[in-house]
Amino acid sequence: MNINQKAVNALRILSADQIQKANSGHPGLPLGAAPAAYELWANHMNHNPKNPNWSNRDRFILSAGHGSALLYSLLHMFGYEGMTIDELKNFRQFGHLTPGHPEYGHTIGVESTTGPLGAGVSTAVGMAMAESHLASVFNRDGYPVVDHYTFAMTGDGCLMEGVAYEALSLAGTLKLDKLIVMYDSNDITIEGDTSTAFKEDVAARFKAFGFQVQIVEDGNDIESIGKAIENAKADKERPSLIICRTQIGYGCPAKVGKASAHGEPLGEENVKELRKFLGWENENEFEVSSDIYSHYKKIADINADKEARWTEMFERYCNEFPELKEKWNLFHGELDTNKLEDEAFWSYETKAMATRATSGDIINKLKDMYQNLIGGSADLAPSNKTEMKGEGFFSPENRSGRNIHFGVREMAMTAITNGLYLHGGLKPFCATFFVFSDFMKPMIRLAALMGLPVAYVLTHDSIGVGEDGPTHEPVEQLAMLRTIPNLNVFRPADYTETAVAWASAIKSKSTPTALVLTRQNLPQLEGSSREAEKGAYVLSEASNKENIDLIIMASGSEVELAINAKVELEKEGYSVRVVSVPCMDLFEIQSCEYKEFVLPSYVKSRLAVEAGSTMPWFKYVGLEGDVIGMTSFGASAPAGVLFKHFGFTTENVVEKAKNILKK
Incomplete structure (x- = not known):
C-alpha cells in the first residue's frame, strides 16, 4: 500500500473512530469522500496550518457539514493548532473543538459554519465573488496578491436545496472561474436511494448554469480526481463542478451503499471490519503510524513555503505601491x-x-x-x-x-x-x-x-x-x-x-x-437624537416628569402617532412620556439604571404602538398595559385606508390610552 492510500485511509479510520466513540455522527460521507478530500488538500489547495488566516489561502467549505469528522481528521493530520488527537476523541462533546457540525470562529480552519444543507456552497459563491472583486482592486502586473480558489464539497442533499440552485445559478452568470464545487455523488440520503425524490440530470443542470462539468466515475481514483481539479483551474471562463461517483460507507462491508451508513455509528464490530478491509495495521482506536504523520507534515511544510514566497512578493508590492499598501490595510483592518x-x-x-x-x-x-x-x-x-x-x-x-x-x-x-x-x-x-x-x-x-x-x-x-x-x-x-x-x-x-x-x-x-424601513414618508422628529444607539430613549418628555401618568412606546412610523396622541392627552391634563424604541435588542443590554430611567417601574400605565405583531411588546407594557398592533394579516388598499382600518390613528391611540388610565 503506497503512502497516499495510507493517508486516505487515515482520514477514514479517524473519522470512524470519532463517530464510534461519540456514538453519534455521520460516517458515510467521510468514508466515501476521503480520497477526494485528501487529493484536494494535499496536492491542489494552498493552505498553511501554521497560519490558517493567510489572506491568500484557498478557501474550503464542507457544505455537507454532517461529514464534519472528515474535516476534523484533515485538520488534525495537517497539524492545525488545537486539533489534537484528544479533540478527535471528544467529537461532539461539550466544550471541545469538534462539534457535530463545523462552526466558524470555534475551530481553527473552519471557514464557515455549515450544517443546513445548501448553505455552505451558497456561502462559497460569496467568497469567490470577494476574491474576484479584491483581485480587481489590488492586483497589478506581476503582483497577483489576491489569487486563490474557493472549494466547496457538497452532497446530494445540498444540491436538492433551493438555496444552492439560486446561488450556483448566479455563480454561472457571473463566471466565477475560481469557484470549484466537488460533488460527493453517492445516490443515498437518509430515506434511501436518491431516485425516490431526485432524478434530475445534475450535470446538465450545471451546464445550463454555465459551469464546466467533469465526472470522475471512481471516487477512489485520486489521480483522476487530481486531473479534474487541474482541468477546473485551467478554465478561466467558468466555475466548475466535479462529480465524484462514490460509495457511501466505503470500506465497511455491512454498511457500504446503505442509507444506514449516513447518520449512524458503524458499530464496534463493523469498525473492526473496516480496518480489515482497508488493510489498516493499527488495531487501537485513534492510532496512526508515524510515517503517515510525516507524510502530512511534508505537505504542510511545502504549503508554508508557498506562503513565504507570497509574503516576499507582497513586501515588494507594498514597496512599489505604497498607496495600495495603505488601502490594503484599510480593507483588512478594523473600520475607522x-x-x-x-x-x-x-x-x-x-x-x-x-x-x-x-x-x-x-x-x-x-x-x-x-x-x-x-x-x-x-x-x-x-x-x-x-x-x-x-x-x-x-x-x-x-x-x-x-x-x-x-x-x-x-x-x-x-x-x-x-x-x-x-x-x-x-x-x-x-x-x-x-x-x-x-x-x-x-x-x-x-x-x-x-x-x-x-x-x-x-x-x-x-x-x-x-x-x-x-x-x-x-x-x-x-x-x-x-x-x-x-x-x-x-x-x-x-x-x-x-x-x-x-x-x-x-x-x-x-x-x-x-x-x-418605511415605504411612506415620515417627518423628521423634534427630540430625535443619537440616544437611539441605546435602543430606546425618551423622545418626548412628559409635562410633569416627576409624576408620569402614561408612557407610550413606539417604533418607526408609529412614533409620530405616539407624539400626536401625547399632545391630545396632555391637553386633557395627563402627563405623558413618549419613548422611541428603534432597537429592542440594544435596549435589553443597557444597564438596569438606564432601563429604569426610560421606563420607570412606578409607571404601570403603558401603551405600545407598532404596525406589526403585538407579541414582542408585552414584556414592556406589563399586565396593566396594552398594545396597538396587528393581530391579523393586512389587506389590499391605500396605506391611509389600512392604517385607519387597523386602528393606527391618533384617535384610537388616545382612546386606548384613556382606557388604560381608567383602570
Whole structure:
C-alpha cells in the first residue's frame, strides 16, 4: 500500500473512530469522500496550518457539514493548532473543538459554519465573488496578491436545496472561474436511494448554469480526481463542478451503499471490519503510524513555503505601491469608526422622507467613507434605495463594481453576503422587501450564529405597503427577527435614528444588523437624537416628569402617532412620556439604571404602538398595559385606508390610552 492510500485511509479510520466513540455522527460521507478530500488538500489547495488566516489561502467549505469528522481528521493530520488527537476523541462533546457540525470562529480552519444543507456552497459563491472583486482592486502586473480558489464539497442533499440552485445559478452568470464545487455523488440520503425524490440530470443542470462539468466515475481514483481539479483551474471562463461517483460507507462491508451508513455509528464490530478491509495495521482506536504523520507534515511544510514566497512578493508590492499598501490595510483592518463623528454624516434636509430613502442617502455617504463597502439587492435596488452612485455593478466585465445584482434570490443573496464577509476585506450588505425576510431567515440565523457584522436593508416595513396587499405586508416578521439571538433589529423613525442604525452596523464587530424601513414618508422628529444607539430613549418628555401618568412606546412610523396622541392627552391634563424604541435588542443590554430611567417601574400605565405583531411588546407594557398592533394579516388598499382600518390613528391611540388610565 503506497503512502497516499495510507493517508486516505487515515482520514477514514479517524473519522470512524470519532463517530464510534461519540456514538453519534455521520460516517458515510467521510468514508466515501476521503480520497477526494485528501487529493484536494494535499496536492491542489494552498493552505498553511501554521497560519490558517493567510489572506491568500484557498478557501474550503464542507457544505455537507454532517461529514464534519472528515474535516476534523484533515485538520488534525495537517497539524492545525488545537486539533489534537484528544479533540478527535471528544467529537461532539461539550466544550471541545469538534462539534457535530463545523462552526466558524470555534475551530481553527473552519471557514464557515455549515450544517443546513445548501448553505455552505451558497456561502462559497460569496467568497469567490470577494476574491474576484479584491483581485480587481489590488492586483497589478506581476503582483497577483489576491489569487486563490474557493472549494466547496457538497452532497446530494445540498444540491436538492433551493438555496444552492439560486446561488450556483448566479455563480454561472457571473463566471466565477475560481469557484470549484466537488460533488460527493453517492445516490443515498437518509430515506434511501436518491431516485425516490431526485432524478434530475445534475450535470446538465450545471451546464445550463454555465459551469464546466467533469465526472470522475471512481471516487477512489485520486489521480483522476487530481486531473479534474487541474482541468477546473485551467478554465478561466467558468466555475466548475466535479462529480465524484462514490460509495457511501466505503470500506465497511455491512454498511457500504446503505442509507444506514449516513447518520449512524458503524458499530464496534463493523469498525473492526473496516480496518480489515482497508488493510489498516493499527488495531487501537485513534492510532496512526508515524510515517503517515510525516507524510502530512511534508505537505504542510511545502504549503508554508508557498506562503513565504507570497509574503516576499507582497513586501515588494507594498514597496512599489505604497498607496495600495495603505488601502490594503484599510480593507483588512478594523473600520475607522471615528469617521462616523463627521458632522456631514448626521446632517440632513428637514423635509419628510421615507426611511428607505434616508437609508439610501446614508449608504451613499458611507460608500465614500468606506471603500470596502459592497452590496446590493434582490432585484429591488430602485425600491430599496441601495445603489451606490457611480460605483458600477459587479459583473464578469466589471469585477471592481461595488453594487451587486443578486437577482430574485433572497435566500442565496443572504448566504452570499455572509460569504463576502467571511472571505475578509469587505463590509457587505444586502436588501429586499421586509416581507421577504422570511426567505432570508435561515441565512440571517447563520450570520448571527457566526457573529458576522453584516447589514440587511429591509424596506416596505408594514401595512403601509398598501395596495400590494397582505402577501406583501409584513406583520409577524419583526417578531420573528427579534427572536434571533445576536441580531440587532432597528426600526428607525426618522433620519437621525436611521443614521444611528447604520452607524451601529458599521461599528459592530460580531453582530449583524437588520434595518427595517418605511415605504411612506415620515417627518423628521423634534427630540430625535443619537440616544437611539441605546435602543430606546425618551423622545418626548412628559409635562410633569416627576409624576408620569402614561408612557407610550413606539417604533418607526408609529412614533409620530405616539407624539400626536401625547399632545391630545396632555391637553386633557395627563402627563405623558413618549419613548422611541428603534432597537429592542440594544435596549435589553443597557444597564438596569438606564432601563429604569426610560421606563420607570412606578409607571404601570403603558401603551405600545407598532404596525406589526403585538407579541414582542408585552414584556414592556406589563399586565396593566396594552398594545396597538396587528393581530391579523393586512389587506389590499391605500396605506391611509389600512392604517385607519387597523386602528393606527391618533384617535384610537388616545382612546386606548384613556382606557388604560381608567383602570
